Amino acid sequence: MSASTNAYKDAGVDIDLSHDLLSRVKDRLAATRRPEMLQDIGGFGGLFDLARSGYRDPILVSATDGVGTKAEIARLTGRLDTIGRDLVAMCVDDLVCSGAAPLFFLDYYATGKLDVDTATSVVTGIGEGCEMAGCALIGGETAEMPGMYPEGDFDLAGFSVGAMERGTALPEGVKAGDVLLGLASDGVHSNGYSLVRKIVEVSGLGWDDDCPWGEGTLGAALLRPTRLYVKQALAAVRAGGVHALAHITGGGLTENLPRVLNEGQGAEIDLDSWDLPPVFKWLAETGGLAEAEMLKTFNSGIGMVLVVEADRASEIIKVLIEAGEQVHALGHVPEGAGVTYRGALA
Numbered sequence: 001m002s003a004s005t006n007a008y009k010d011a012g013v014d015i016d017l018s019h020d021l022l023s024r025v026k027d028r029l030a031a032t033r034r035p036e037m038l039q040d041i042g043g044f045g046g047l048f049d050l051a052r053s054g055y056r057d058p059i060l061v062s063a064t065d066g067v068g069t070k071a072e073i074a075r076l077t078g079r080l081d082t083i084g085r086d087l088v089a090m091c092v093d094d095l096v097c098s099g100a101a102p103l104f105f106l107d108y109y110a111t112g113k114l115d116v117d118t119a120t121s122v123v124t125g126i127g128e129g130c131e132m133a134g135c136a137l138i139g140g141e142t143a144e145m146p147g148m149y150p151e152g153d154f155d156l157a158g159f160s161v162g163a164m165e166r167g168t169a170l171p172e173g174v175k176a177g178d179v180l181l182g183l184a185s186d187g188v189h190s191n192g193y194s195l196v197r198k199i200v201e202v203s204g205l206g207w208d209d210d211c212p213w214g215e216g217t218l219g220a221a222l223l224r225p226t227r228l229y230v231k232q233a234l235a236a237v238r239a240g241g242v243h244a245l246a247h248i249t250g251g252g253l254t255e256n257l258p259r260v261l262n263e264g265q266g267a268e269i270d271l272d273s274w275d276l277p278p279v280f281k282w283l284a285e286t287g288g289l290a291e292a293e294m295l296k297t298f299n300s301g302i303g304m305v306l307v308v309e310a311d312r313a314s315e316i317i318k319v320l321i322e323a324g325e326q327v328h329a330l331g332h333v334p335e336g337a338g339v340t341y342r343g344a345l346a
Contacts, residue, residue, distance in 0.1 A: 028127035034136040046138030061100035065090040077219035084125020089226035091160040097245040099170040100162035102135035108157040112149035171244030178333040184326035185303030187224040191250040199287040213278035232323035241312030272343035274328040
């Protein structure tokens with residue numbers, strides 16, 4: 001029996017849709033281009049000339065992440081223009097914690113049946129995130145896999161590579177007495193959404209209902225994109241006196257701060273040093289979440305923490321404020337392991 005010329009399309013994969021997607025996003029991709037790129041997207045691999053980046057003795061740093069079940073809220077609400085930025089931020093905000101500047105980014109978009117409008121919105125957001133972070137969107141993969149995903153469903157993953165000069169890696173030099181500076185988050189970011197979705201279910205509200213703590217719909221408020229801290233954090237690092245950075249993702253302050261401290265060091269945090277944003281108050285009240293659970297699940301209003309030399313703290317705060325950040329002096333590094341809290345979330 002001879003195969004039909006449309007056999008692959010009949011099996012659920014339409015290659016022409018991928019070409020359509022690429023044609024729609026090519027201008028957005030072009031806006032992320034860096035001079036180190038040696039060819040346009042479309043080859044079997046993305047070529048990047050590290051020698052053109054100006055590093056004398058570079059160390060490469062890589063990071064990968066996704067957006068978790070936040071993508072499900074985006075899909076259900078049809079608001080797909082921001083999760084691409086989330087994807088970039090979750091990768092490059094991790095990468096900058098090593099002291100590296102992001103150079104390029106790749107994405108993986110998988111779905112059962114490619115919807116070009118949906119994919120265009122997502123990839124456009126990825127391009128926006130890359131431009132904001134100063135890295136090139138050098139390539140990616142759009143995988144159409146019938147039978148692997150329910151109709152309309154999709155998944156995302158991102159991969160970022162950055163560089164720094166040898167000998168400048170962070171964390172380095174963290175010591176007792178260092179000051180903890182917290183940068184405000186823009187909301188829930190991209191962690192804890194399985195619990196968020198459960199709380200919304202318990203609340204009886206729908207995604208299109210009015211937001212209980214602000215303007216617009218509940219779905220739109222919960223899809224507020226992850227803040228990109230790259231340029232601001234690197235400005236602080238260049239100013240000198242930054243010993244470590246911690247991206248506050250899943251695990252919250254409780255789990256992420258110890259990742260950048262030395263053995264036998266802890267973090268003492270004054271919970272009265274910032275106000276708990278309304279979205280977290282609503283989640284805590286509606287979900288009946290204890291304070292310890294909030295601090296171990298969500299960022300609770302602090303998306304990035306810098307561990308800095310005490311006598312440089314004022315100067316670094318000024319640099320961060322000039323870069324557009326809202327900075328909170330959270331506490332300090334004491335002797336003794338573990339994260340301890342004073343005061344109460346309010």
